Amino acid sequence: AQSVTQLDSHVSVSEGTPVLLRCNYSSSYSPSLFWYVQHPNKGLQLLLKYTSAATLVKGINGFEAEFKKSETSFHLTKPSAHMSDAAEYFCVVSDHGSSNTGKLIFGQGTTLQVKP
Amino acid sequence: SAVISQKPSRDICQRGTSLTIQCQVDSQVTMMFWYRQQPGQSLTLIATANQGSEATYESGFVIDKFPISRPNLTFSTLTVSNMSPEDSSIYLCSVEDDLAGRSYNEQFFGPGTRLTVL
Numbered sequence: 321a322q323s324v325t326q327l328d329s330h331v332s333v334s335e336g337t338p339v340l341l342r343c344n345y346s347s348s349y350s351p352s353l354f355w356y357v358q359h360p361n362k363g364l365q366l367l368l369k370y371t372s373a374a375t376l377v378k379g380i381n382g383f384e385a386e387f388k389k390s391e392t393s394f395h396l397t398k399p400s401a402h403m404s405d406a407a408e409y410f411c412v413v414s415d416h417g418s419s420n421t422g423k424l425i426f427g428q429g430t431t432l433q434v435k436p
Numbered sequence: 437s438a439v440i441s442q443k444p445s446r447d448i449c450q451r452g453t454s455l456t457i458q459c460q461v462d463s464q465v466t467m468m469f470w471y472r473q474q475p476g477q478s479l480t481l482i483a484t485a486n487q488g489s490e491a492t493y494e495s496g497f498v499i500d501k502f503p504i505s506r507p508n509l510t511f512s513t514l515t516v517s518n519m520s521p522e523d524s525s526i527y528l529c530s531v532e533d534d535l536a537g538r539s540y541n542e543q544f545f546g547p548g549t550r551l552t553v554l
Contacts, residue, residue, distance in 0.1 A: 424543055
């Protein structure tokens with residue numbers, strides 16, 4: 321069965337420094353992988369997605385993620401954090417080509433704190 | 437991308453009562469999903485709702501507690517029945533991006549309904 325593990329429940333960075341949010345996945349089939357962001361009292365927004373095309377995926381707001389099959393990882397990065405990046409981030413896996421097609425499995429989330 | 441609205445945005449309810457949450461999409465979609473996000477937790481899928489068929493529930497969720505309707509391709513409701521304080525959560529609906537093709541399973545989420553049960 322597919323699963324997602326976000327390795328850090330809380331990450332704190334200073335404004336202007338790089339961001340790294342770590343995610344490992346487990347999937348029996350070729351997965352689709354996503355990063356969603358949830359700002360306080362707001363809905364979920366898709367940051368980026370990997371769908372078996374380029375392994376380096378660029379998303380909105382300067383975020384990107386690299387799919388590494390050998391490491392079963394899909395870490396989210398940003399070169400320079402902004403105060404507005406403070407939010408909850410979810411790594412998500414979906415299997416297609418299996419009976420679970422259409423289901424998203426969410427990681428436990430990583431809270432990103434950005435200090436001035 | 438699809439635009440999704442939910443009603444109500446929040447509610448405070450008494451235990452033992454029921455609340456029906458509405459989800460409206462601005463375009464026709466095949467699959468709609470309902471999720472629960474308990475306080476400080478991640479999202480858990482409750483059920484998948486396809487138009488014209490019974491909803492498919494995930495392990496731990498049953499139709500008697502969370503009945504779902506899907507009368508057409510743009511609308512769905514989720515009812516939380518016989519509520520207890522443990523049902524206090526954010527309930528979100530989502531739709532799959534049909535334009536991208538089902539193989540990618542990308543979903544767009546509504547703003548959520550914040551439910552507090554006293």
